[in-house]
Every structure is written in structure tokens, then in C-alpha cells.
Amino acid sequence: MKYQRMKFSQLLKELDSEEKARAWIWLAKFDGKEFCCPRCAHEKFY
Numbered sequence: 449m450k451y452q453r454m455k456f457s458q459l460l461k462e463l464d465s466e467e468k469a470r471a472w473i474w475l476a477k478f479d480g481k482e483f484c485c486p487r488c489a490h491e492k493f494y
Contacts, residue, residue, distance in 0.1 A: 454462075463469040478484045483493055 463472055475481075481491055484491055485493065
């Protein structure tokens with residue numbers, strides 16, 4: 449997942465709530481997917 453370059457102040461404006469920040473970090477961690485198992489790289493979990 450590629451991110452556009454932005455200044456820190458702009459990032460703070462875009463992530464103005466905890467929910468937005470959590471969603472952004474989650475998508476960054478799993479490369480834009482909803483979920484990806486770190487062990488087998490499968491997208492489903494139970």
C-alpha cells in the first residue's frame with residue numbers, strides 16, 4: 449500500500465478521531481486488506 453506524502457500537521461488534521469487513527473493503522477499493518485494472518489497470509493480468521 450502506497451501512501452501519499454503529507455506533512456505531520458496535515459496527518460493530524462485527517463486523523464482527528466481515535467476511530468480514524470485506528471482504521472488507518474489497521475489498514476497500514478495489513479497492507480490495505482481487512483486482515484492478513486502473519487503466519488500463513490490468509491485473509492480469513494476465526
